[in-house]
Amino acid sequence: MYRETQIIKETSPGIVGETGEFTINVGPQHPATHGVLHLVITLSGETIMKVEPHLGYIHRSIEKMCESLTYRQFIYVTSRMDYLSSHINNHACALCVEKGMQIEVPERAKVIRVLMDELTRIASHELWWGAMAMDLGAFTPFFHAFRERESINEIMEETCGARLTMNYNVPGGVMQDLHPDFQRKVKEFLKLYKSKIHEYDELVTGNIIFQNRMKGVGILSAKDAISYGCSGPTARGSAVSSDIRKVYPYGIYDKLEFDEVLETGCDSFARYMVRIREMQQSIRIIEQLIDNIPEGDFQAKTKAVLKLPKGEFYTKVETARGELGVYIVSEGGTTPYRIKFRSPGFSNLSVLDHIARGSKIGDLVAMMGTLDLVIPDIDR
């Protein structure tokens, strides 16, 4: 059953042809791939000629699983897809079911969802920041990032019951009401975060070694970003307006004041700056909402067994990585006939070959870091 995969045998390292080009494998087990991504890189000296990603090392057949789970059950599996923005994944699925069932979500639930979304986004970007700095050889940022991230995890644990895979959204609202300490804890977090945010710039952003490694590396033009289907901070680093929260608002995002972060640098540093500035926009959203959580139900009254009418339903949300689309085909039963997830990581990974060609092998890690790949999100 567990045979050695053919790809590894075929791509064993060695010189290919008379040109002196040779291939090396990065991954499947490699700390910089953030999971189990296998890259076959063709090199000429130190210059990258081609990057070929091989997927499937964490393909868990989530889409197929969802076909045998009911509309209440399948949301939990999607937490494990892009686990860093698991709440936003659940939000997308809940929205799609609600669209099909035409459930009106109470205002309180909408606010809670957006609050949790933004907290998740900050936690995700924090981890990205720490992990990316670690890929580039700086270990300290990792500890700084996890210091703030842990306080978000505590907030999540109190209200949702889990630190990482929250499973807090249900069709019609959220699973339970907010913890009584929620507002106090979030305000404490905001205070802590604001007192520490300058450290991020002092440690990494302003660091001249870091800037030299990031600026002018991994150029992705706006045209290419669109044609490859990039979304999220990867596209916005090339000044492509693609924030679903702004372009196709869902929840209560159309009533909130925040800016879509755009950078015009088109390089790795631009993508880095988008995420750093996005964290501050998330703080802005949380500050607007934390004192204005409306009273009322946290969950709409729904039937015990959900049956979506026959048809096709599609919703999209902005996760920490970009546009996540959920496409449900229903035959009218209690389980979906087919589910397709349009995950942001897959399109963002496809651009790696394009931006890496012609640059040095040492820069590959910097490029991969700013694409912010989560492999289970790509493989699903």
Place this chain on the structure above:
Amino acid sequence: MSVKQNTANDFPGQIHENPGGGIVLSKLDDIINWARSNSLWPLTFATSCCGIEYMAVAGAKYDFSRFGFEVARATPRQADVIIIAGTIVNKMAPVLKRLYDQMADPKYVIAMGACAISGGPFFYNTYSVVKGADHVIPVDVYVAGCPPRPEALLHALISLQNKIKAGMTREQIRTDKD
């Protein structure tokens, strides 16, 4: 001359104190196991969600360097313990086996999270998930949870240390027989 019997966590053996020095009475195996258990280098092997909690344990709040685990190695040739953090799928299984084979003896395995124990949430209705990492390589310690809390992983790491001190890991039992 006094004889001190140490507790399980301290140095194994009896110390006979003499004027101008002392004599240690112990078994060589015990001393080797004691030394090994306090400096375990984990392999950075994280396939999915549990890897994030593994990183949290490496962070300052939980900090597994208190127990001698902080030297995370990227290459299996320098690692002692492999923490399987995440799902193993059919395509990954031969890679996991190869990584395990590349590690130098003695080597230990911790299965972290429901997926590595039994397939977890991906047990039913999937065609690609290995239903437990112990189908591929032998496992010494299992940690339940989806994902486990950092404290649970710390407990697993300490359990592994105790197991090594007692000489009860699979690897040690196998070598004793040889």
